[in-house]
Amino acid sequence: MTAPVPPALQEFPPTLREVMLRGRWIAMLLLCLVVAGVFAWLGQWQLGRAVESDPAPPGATEEVVPLTSVVEPGAYLPAPSIGQKTTTRGTWVPDDFLIVGSRFNGADEGYWVTGQLRIADARTPTSIAVAIGWAPDEGTARAAVDRLSREAGAVVDVTGRLIPDEGAKAPPRADPQRMDRMSPAMLLGRWHDTERLSVYRPFLTAAEPLGGLTRIDSPAPIEQSPVNWLNVFYAVEWAVFAGFAFYLWYRLARDAWEREVEEFEERGAAAG
Numbered sequence: 038m039t040a041p042v043p044p045a046l047q048e049f050p051p052t053l054r055e056v057m058l059r060g061r062w063i064a065m066l067l068l069c070l071v072v073a074g075v076f077a078w079l080g081q082w083q084l085g086r087a088v089e090s091d092p093a094p095p096g097a098t099e100e101v102v103p104l105t106s107v108v109e110p111g112a113y114l115p116a117p118s119i120g121q122k123t124t125t126r127g128t129w130v131p132d133d134f135l136i137v138g139s140r141f142n143g144a145d146e147g148y149w150v151t152g153q154l155r156i157a158d159a160r161t162p163t164s165i166a167v168a169i170g171w172a173p174d175e176g177t178a179r180a181a182v183d184r185l186s187r188e189a190g191a192v193v194d195v196t197g198r199l200i201p202d203e204g205a206k207a208p209p210r211a212d213p214q215r216m217d218r219m220s221p222a223m224l225l226g227r228w229h230d231t232e233r234l235s236v237y238r239p240f241l242t243a244a245e246p247l248g249g250l251t252r253i254d255s256p257a258p259i260e261q262s263p264v265n266w267l268n269v270f271y272a273v274e275w276a277v278f279a280g281f282a283f284y285l286w287y288r289l290a291r292d293a294w295e296r297e298v299e300e301f302e303e304r305g306a307a308a309g
Contacts, residue, residue, distance in 0.1 A: 050301040056294040062286070069286045073279040080275030086268050098122060098258055101196055104156075110163050110235035114201050120258035123241070124196040125165065127154040129189035133228045134169075134182040139217040142171045142254045148178040149219065150250055151240075152185065153228050157192055162233060166221040166240040167195055170250025181248035188248075197241035198255045 056062065098118075104125040107118050133153035140149045149168045156163040169185070172178035206218045216223060221240050225231060242255040 050298045051294065053291060053294045056297065057290050062290045062293075065286055065289070069282045073282045076275045076279035076282065080272045080279070083268050083275060084272040086265065098198075104165070104199075104237075104241075107199060108237065108239060110237050112238065114199055114239040118199060119201060120255075121199045122196065122244070123199055124194060125154070125156060125241075126158070126192060126194050127156045127164075128192055129153070129185065130155055130164070130229060131186045131189040133224075134185045134189075135216065135224060135227060136175065136178045136182065137168070137216045137219050138175075140171060140219075140253075142251065145173065147171050147173045148175055149253065150178050150181045150185070150248065151219070151224060153224070154193075154195055154241075159235075161235055162230075163235040163237075164228070165237040166219075166224050167197065168200075168219060168240060168242045168253055170243065170246030170248065171253050172250055177250075181250050185248040195241060195243055196245070197243040199239045200242055200255070201239050 057066075098121045101122045101124050104123040107121050107123055108114050130153040135151050137149045137151055140147055148171070150170055150172060152167050152169050153164050154167050156165065170181065172181060200219070202220050202222060203218045205220050205223050208215045208217075219240060221236055221238060225234075225236055228234075242253045244252075246252045
């Protein structure tokens with residue numbers, strides 16, 4: 038390969054192609070290829086996460102299925118199963134009917150009465166929190182608690198929607214016993230007979246209320262698109278970054294060429 042002629046000995050300035058074929062810029066091009074390849078791989082990975090390959094069929098959450106087929110005790114509820122109608126069998130623990138405030142049925146604020154349902158036929162003691170029904174005021178809710186406590190003991194079938202834990206929240210100082218979040222973790226701290234007890238992380242909103250309560254307004258979840266457009270946007274971003282790597286290489290090489298041309302013209306003007 039012929040060595041490049043020093044600019045001072047050239048009769049004409051180098052072309053852009055000649056500058057790009059120099060070893061320095063070829064090495065930078067190879068580096069850009071590696072960087073662009075990494076960006077392309079990241080874009081492909083992001084695009085693969087953007088499209089759900091096996092989405093649940095429309096209306097799948099409205100089919101009543103056994104609780105054990107959806108989630109295991111202690112496990113987080115998968116996103117496609119949020120709002121899934123499930124059924125299970127068990128007995129109510131008489132002393133564990135608790136009231137949760139700040140519950141809305143439509144536009145009306147009130148209270149939920151919740152209970153610990155001890156799952157029947159489980160290999161080890163297992164419970165799930167159930168929102169049994171809605172009450173417009175605390176007095177009605179307390180009356181329902183008394184009634185449910187008296188009637189507890191028989192094995193019952195409970196059907197309802199599975200809802201994720203709303204998370205714990207510290208009670209107000211004025212009323213440390215008050216609960217305004219439906220959290221099985223918080224309820225567990227007030228339940229009885231919990232030694233070696235397995236508990237489901239999500240809770241059930243009962244389809245049929247008990248104890249004279251009103252049915253909880255728990256509509257079907259909105260059907261989600263199988264395409265996650267945010268991940269698609271990220272994939273496009275990675276493609277843009279890959280293209281920018283080549284543009285940066287071209288821009289730097291062109292700037293170097295333009296400087297050489299300017300220097301050549303300046304030497305020519307000085308010599309003239």
